[in-house]
Amino acid sequence: MKAFKTANESDARGNGFIPNLAIDVVVFGFHDSQLKVLLVKYSKTDYVALPGGFIKVDENLHDAAERVAKERTGLNNIFLDQFFVFGDMSRYNAQPFREVMEANGMPAKADHWLLNRFISVGYFALVDFTKVTPTPDKLFDSCGWYDLNALPALIQDHAEIISKALNALRDRLDDKLIGFNLLPEEFTMGQLQALYETILGKKLLRSAFQRKMLGLNILERLAKKYTGAANKAPYLYRFKAK
Amino acid sequence: MKAFKTANESDARGNGFIPNLAIDVVVFGFHDSQLKVLLVKYSKTDYVALPGGFIKVDENLHDAAERVAKERTGLNNIFLDQFFVFGDMSRYNAQPFREVMEANGMPAKADHWLLNRFISVGYFALVDFTKVTPTPDKLFDSCGWYDLNALPALIQDHAEIISKALNALRDRLDDKLIGFNLLPEEFTMGQLQALYETILGKKLLRSAFQRKMLGLNILERLAKKYTGAANKAPYLYRFKAK
DNA sequence: GCAAAAGTGTTCCGTGTACACCCATGA
DNA sequence: TCATGGGTGTACACGGAACACTTTTGC
Incomplete structure (x- = not known):
């Protein structure tokens, strides 16, 4: 106010x-x-x-x-x-x-x-x-x-x-x-999960979260994101406007 | 207004x-x-x-x-x-x-x-x-x-x-x-189901509805209600204040 | 006994949970 | 090759959907 x-x-x-x-x-x-x-x-x-x-x-x-x-x-x-x-x-x-x-x-x-x-x-x-x-x-x-x-x-x-x-x-x-409004236009599944975990205040299962999100058919998979870290490069995703 | x-x-x-x-x-x-x-x-x-x-x-x-x-x-x-x-x-x-x-x-x-x-x-x-x-x-x-x-x-x-x-x-x-605020203090499961069906605008399965409601542990079962109809008399229920 | 409605039991299926397993990446 | 994190597969539990069965009531 x-x-x-x-x-x-x-x-x-x-x-x-x-x-x-x-x-x-x-x-x-x-x-x-x-x-x-x-x-x-x-x-x-x-x-x-x-x-x-x-x-x-x-x-x-x-x-x-x-x-x-x-x-x-x-x-x-x-x-x-x-x-x-x-x-x-x-x-x-x-x-x-x-x-x-x-x-x-x-x-x-x-x-x-x-x-x-x-x-x-x-x-x-x-x-x-x-x-x-x-x-x-x-x-x-x-x-x-x-x-x-x-x-x-x-x-x-x-x-x-x-x-x-x-x-x-x-x-x-x-x-x-x-x-999705809280994230940049392109984001990884890990970022999205971290966001959900922070908002809900609890840990979520990685595999279940991934499948649930992909199952919603609202995410568009883009190129991989090479972070330079010594691990598999995650895909970037974008919110698919209906 | x-x-x-x-x-x-x-x-x-x-x-x-x-x-x-x-x-x-x-x-x-x-x-x-x-x-x-x-x-x-x-x-x-x-x-x-x-x-x-x-x-x-x-x-x-x-x-x-x-x-x-x-x-x-x-x-x-x-x-x-x-x-x-x-x-x-x-x-x-x-x-x-x-x-x-x-x-x-x-x-x-x-x-x-x-x-x-x-x-x-x-x-x-x-x-x-x-x-x-x-x-x-x-x-x-x-x-x-x-x-x-x-x-x-x-x-x-x-x-x-x-x-x-x-x-x-x-x-x-x-x-x-x-x-429950839309019903009298005491009501039958049928009345409750009719209420839900009307609000949600769709039919619900009687058996599933009954078990779901009872499973919530918020209903207190009272005496039976004899309506005079030629069928089994339903129990009356009351919303259990927590 | 019969029809009608209430109450309960049983099976099936989809979804979420939990965990395992493989894959890619760079040190 | 190893640690790390990403992606996918699998077994299980739980709850809802669908249906069957039994019980109760007044005619």
């Missing part, structure tokens, strides 16, 4: 955006056999948060999520999926934002629209780690990848949002075959 | 409610081996719609959905599940509401908050058909059950909302064992 960039484009009343409604995007990446999440740190404070933003009054909800994801990753055509709406009053805590605004010279009047209660639509994004350019913003000191297993303290309920995003990703992994 | 009752409690600016954000509830019931949906018809017009409402500024999102569902069914402790957020601009069509307001003596000024664009959080509810008292409202001519296979024309994208709700129900049926 709270992409202050977009907030700055508007005024203290939030004109141009739908009030009280936000989007939080959990951007997942995969690198070094680990799941990563893209997080931002607000300028001049220690607050770490999910990338987020608001919906323009005449903008499709999905487009708004795409816009937010694109702003932080530099990517187009990002895979995005809704997973939950966070609407409890208990998540409402304006204190961090008040501090951020004051620390950055924005007048934090009590009735500023950003300090109101927000309901947030949770999206998760699956991206090719190697293609992402984490992009901060004038109100962010940094924007970068964090290991899912070593997350820093996050504002509000953002830790819970990530947790629910991961659960949704697990649930839909086999069903909707969305994992 | 658009529970005008709640709208009336507020003024033309929608004070007290979060603007641009609504809730639509697909209330499913099961009767005569058919899935039913609870719909409302707006007074003095032919517009049929899902029960809906808005979120009070200090109300939990889930509580708002519960409140809406309770208002139309008279029930407490309703099973409710989020399934999607509908946020496309293409769903925005204020014309029906303008007509409804004018037909019912409400001044439908162009800037009335109800005529703005709305994003709607979709919930589905599973209720015991026999316990529901469909309850209309001063702005509804009627509130009642409609067969899922014979729905009337609905306003806006409400037909699509119902379709997505049904898909979500199907997806979660086996996984989360939520079907």
Whole structure:
């Protein structure tokens, strides 16, 4: 939530955006056999948060999520999926934002629209780690990848949002075959298995995994990949668009 | 969307409610081996719609959905599940509401908050058909059950909302064992099977279904039910709370 | 006794699990 | 030739599909 960039484009009343409604995007990446999440740190404070933003009054909800994801990753055509709406009053805590605004010279009047209660639509994004350019913003000191297993303290309920995003990703992994979005266009079976094992949090049998994946008829076998390692060269595969 | 009752409690600016954000509830019931949906018809017009409402500024999102569902069914402790957020601009069509307001003596000024664009959080509810008292409202001519296979024309994208709700129900049926919410507390295996067959839209094998359900260890077998029919009396079962 | 529905048993098959075996690669 | 990792084959268990059989009920 709270992409202050977009907030700055508007005024203290939030004109141009739908009030009280936000989007939080959990951007997942995969690198070094680990799941990563893209997080931002607000300028001049220690607050770490999910990338987020608001919906323009005449903008499709999905487009708004795409816009937010694109702003932080530099990517187009990002895979995005809704997973939950966070609407409890208990998540409402304006204190961090008040501090951020004051620390950055924005007048934090009590009735500023950003300090109101927000309901947030949770999206998760699956991206090719190697293609992402984490992009901060004038109100962010940094924007970068964090290991899912070593997350820093996050504002509000953002830790819970990530947790629910991961659960949704697990649930839909086999069903909707969305994992490929986390890999480069060409990958080996070993990479794919490592990805699945990381997401599901358990070891899988190599032979069974291979046959299951090939049996789905969604993989196209390409040339072998000679890594220079002293072992058989694995084939490269590509996700076969239906 | 658009529970005008709640709208009336507020003024033309929608004070007290979060603007641009609504809730639509697909209330499913099961009767005569058919899935039913609870719909409302707006007074003095032919517009049929899902029960809906808005979120009070200090109300939990889930509580708002519960409140809406309770208002139309008279029930407490309703099973409710989020399934999607509908946020496309293409769903925005204020014309029906303008007509409804004018037909019912409400001044439908162009800037009335109800005529703005709305994003709607979709919930589905599973209720015991026999316990529901469909309850209309001063702005509804009627509130009642409609067969899922014979729905009337609905306003806006409400037909699509119902379709997505049904898909979500199907997806979660086996996984989360939520079907029991559609039956009375005590039921026969035949009733349960008929429910599953109706939701999934296909015939199931009686023997396999029986063993699968019993194998889940979630059913408590009660006394037999003598129907008066010339056949073996089925046992009654009750969902075993974990 | 008979028809109808409920409950249980039995067989078959496909899929996943577990493990074995071969193949390719470069040191 | 050896270690390493990739690809494939095989035996087994489990659960669902299909069907048979028995039990219960009221006419």
